[in-house]
Amino acid sequence: MKAITERQKRVLEFIRDYRERHGGSPSLREIAAHFGFRSMTAAADHVRALRNKGALQWVPRRARSLYPGDSMETPDKALMEIPVYGGIPAGFTDERRQEELECIAVDPNSLGIRATSRTFALEVRGDSMIGRHILDGDYVILEHGMMPRPGDVVAALIDNESTLKTYHERRGRPYLKAENPEYPDFIPASELVIQGVMVALIRRRKG
Amino acid sequence: MKAITERQKRVLEFIRDYRERHGGSPSLREIAAHFGFRSMTAAADHVRALRNKGALQWVPRRARSLYPGDSMETPDKALMEIPVYGGIPAGFTDERRQEELECIAVDPNSLGIRATSRTFALEVRGDSMIGRHILDGDYVILEHGMMPRPGDVVAALIDNESTLKTYHERRGRPYLKAENPEYPDFIPASELVIQGVMVALIRRRKG
DNA sequence: CCGCATACTGTTCATATGTACAGTACACGC
DNA sequence: GCGTGTACTGTACATATGAACAGTATGCGG
Numbered sequence: 468m469k470a471i472t473e474r475q476k477r478v479l480e481f482i483r484d485y486r487e488r489h490g491g492s493p494s495l496r497e498i499a500a501h502f503g504f505r506s507m508t509a510a511a512d513h514v515r516a517l518r519n520k521g522a523l524q525w526v527p528r529r530a531r532s533l534y535p536g537d538s539m540e541t542p543d544k545a546l547m548e549i550p551v552y553g554g555i556p557a558g559f560t561d562e563r564r565q566e567e568l569e570c571i572a573v574d575p576n577s578l579g580i581r582a583t584s585r586t587f588a589l590e591v592r593g594d595s596m597i598g599r600h601i602l603d604g605d606y607v608i609l610e611h612g613m614m615p616r617p618g619d620v621v622a623a624l625i626d627n628e629s630t631l632k633t634y635h636e637r638r639g640r641p642y643l644k645a646e647n648p649e650y651p652d653f654i655p656a657s658e659l660v661i662q663g664v665m666v667a668l669i670r671r672r673k674g
Numbered sequence: 675m676k677a678i679t680e681r682q683k684r685v686l687e688f689i690r691d692y693r694e695r696h697g698g699s700p701s702l703r704e705i706a707a708h709f710g711f712r713s714m715t716a717a718a719d720h721v722r723a724l725r726n727k728g729a730l731q732w733v734p735r736r737a738r739s740l741y742p743g744d745s746m747e748t749p750d751k752a753l754m755e756i757p758v759y760g761g762i763p764a765g766f767t768d769e770r771r772q773e774e775l776e777c778i779a780v781d782p783n784s785l786g787i788r789a790t791s792r793t794f795a796l797e798v799r800g801d802s803m804i805g806r807h808i809l810d811g812d813y814v815i816l817e818h819g820m821m822p823r824p825g826d827v828v829a830a831l832i833d834n835e836s837t838l839k840t841y842h843e844r845r846g847r848p849y850l851k852a853e854n855p856e857y858p859d860f861i862p863a864s865e866l867v868i869q870g871v872m873v874a875l876i877r878r879r880k881g
Numbered sequence: 882c883c884g885c886a887t888a889c890t891g892t893t894c895a896t897a898t899g900t901a902c903a904g905t906a907c908a909c910g911c
Numbered sequence: 912g913c914g915t916g917t918a919c920t921g922t923a924c925a926t927a928t929g930a931a932c933a934g935t936a937t938g939c940g941g
Contacts, residue, residue, distance in 0.1 A: 472917070490741060491698050494898060506920045511900070516917080530737040530898055530927065534697060572695060573780070600807035619879075668877035672826075679887070701928060713890045718930070723887080737897065737928055883941085890935080897928075905920080911913085 471520055478502070478513040479522055483535050492531040571606060571669070586610050587663065589622055589629060596620070596631045598646035605670045607631065609663030615641075620665035629662060678727055685709070685720040686729055690742050699738040778813060778876065793817050794870065796829055796836060803827070803838045805853035812877045814838065816870030822848075827872035836869060 471479070481501055485493040493501075498510035514533065517523040526532040571588055591605045599620055601607065607620070615621050615634040622629050623643055632643035678686070688708055692700040700708075705717035721740065724730040733739040778795055798812045806827055808814065814827070822828050822841040830839050830850060839850035 474918075486697075490693075491738060494737075495900090496898070504919075506922090507898090508900090508902095508921080509919050512918070528899060528925095528927075530701075531698060531739075597807070600804070600809055602807055666879045668875075670875035670877075672873045681888070702930095703928070711889075713892090714929090715891080715931090716889050719888070735897075735929060885939085887937080887939105888935100889937100890933105892932085892934105894931080895929095898926085899924105900926105901922105901924080903920105903922085906918085908917080909915085 471517070471522055475513055475517055475520075475522075478510070479517055479535065482523070482533050486535070492533040494531055573608070573667075573669070586666070588669075589631070591631070596646045599633065601631065601668065602670065604673070605668055607665050608667035608669065610666050611663045613664040613666070615661065615664045622662040622665070631665075634661075634664075678724070678729055682720050682724055682727075682729075685717070686724055686742065689730070689740050693740075693742070699740040701738055780815065780874075780876070793873075795876075796838070798838065803853050806840065808838065808875065809877065811880065812875055814872050815874040815876065817873050818870045820871040820873070822868065822871045829869040829872070838872075841868075841871075 478498060481498060482493060485491075485497070495510045495514065496507050498504075498514070499507045502510070504510055514523060514525075518525060522535070524534040587609055589607045589609065591601055591603055591607055594603055596602075601620070607622070609622050617634060617636050619634045621632055621634045621643065623632050630645075632645055635642055635644050685705060688705060689700060692698075692704070702717045702721065703714050705711075705721070706714045709717070711717055721730060721732075725732060729742070731741040794816055796814045796816065798808055798810055798814055801810055803809075808827070814829070816829050824841060824843045826841045828839055828841045828850070829836050837852075839852055842849055842851050
């Protein structure tokens with residue numbers, strides 16, 4: 468990959484300045500007008516070159532969607548909103564309106580997960596999963612409908628409440644293990660509903 | 675001038691939220707889609723009402739040019755790319771080109787952290803921090819230059835290598851505690867460089 | 882009851898905008 | 912010389928987008 472040319476650097480600077488002053492991206496024609504290009508394709512070429520070199524991000528066909536590649540902002544293509552369910556009875560199935568749902572935004576690529584509509588999050592309450600190094604206040608990202616493998620952390624609906632268990636198999640039969648000595652170790656998996664399999668975890672700083 | 679209605683407040687919040695997440699304004703059709711309006715005019719009406727009430731600024735006929743009226747300044751970056759440093763000698767100071775840097779994208783709001791250029795990540799190697807429930811393969815998000823509080827996990831440069839320690843104070847003097855029995859418990863903090871304070875953690879699914 | 886604002890549905894229209902295609906000129910490496 | 916990338920001009924096109932027009936329904940104050 469070649470280096471960024473002087474002209475392209477100027478275009479990138481203009482885009483950066485424009486975003487600073489206007490709080491949004493310039494259009495291709497505005498770029499052309501600023502540099503005195505009589506053809507808008509000149510601006511389009513520069514923008515394409517910058518995109519190919521990774522200096523610019525954009526959303527295809529979206530108006531005014533140029534983002535400097537090194538900026539902290541990124542277009543929404545990698546963004547995913549995950550609903551957060553607390554220790555709520557009925558857990559996965561939400562009775563509340565979508566507007567009331569708390570969401571966290573994550574980048575599926577960074578988390579190494581797929582972006583599906585069946586992905587959700589649980590805010591962990593208590594230290595019941597400390598045996599798996601999952602702490603109170605952690606956000607566990609789960610995928611609904613995924614086939615669990617032995618050792619996976621899963622969310623199960625028990626007594627109308629979402630709880631985290633470890634999935635195991637013994638003599639070919641699946642069972643769930645609670646990582647909490649207070650509860651019985653073995654729960655036949657057939658008796659309960661597995662809501663999702665843990666695919667990632669997010670922990671915030673305390674205090 | 676009438677007051678802003680509840681519905682209009684919702685629309686305004688969505689616009690503000692969209693700008694923070696995407697770094698740009700939503701289109702009228704995107705607003706309509708978000709609220710489930712079957713007609714885009716509904717969104718246009720709300721936007722016009724907000725403009726008349728001074729809660730929104732915009733550029734006439736310009737695509738994606740809605741700005742919350744209270745501040746034209748650049749909104750907080752919603753999604754930021756954080757460079758990942760492994761167990762690399764020299765750690766925080768990178769000798770490598772920026773293109774070679776691995777990055778993870780996170781939403782500062784979701785993680786409960788500030789978006790600064792001094793934020794970085796370390797990919798944890800080994801189980802030396804298992805006492806703090808930080809596992810091999812976890813990504814620890816740290817902020818450089820932050821004042822650590824007792825109990826905080828910090829990254830320190832020891833023997834030219836970035837290692838994680840717990841920050842403590844004893845008799846008013848700061849020291850670092852290794853959460854690993856193999857290493858000495860007490861390291862005078864004055865002797866080493868604290869690169870950053872842990873503000874969040876991200877764990878991917880194994881395998 | 883009337884007037885008025887809010888909160889929509891449904892449609893149409895002008896244009897702003899990104900993108901593609903065709904072509905010219907120049908510099909540079911092999 | 913030849914191929915490649917940069918740096919443009921000029922035209923054309925599909926569509927995303929803001930804006931306008933014609934309605935319907937609801938609530939609220941006078």
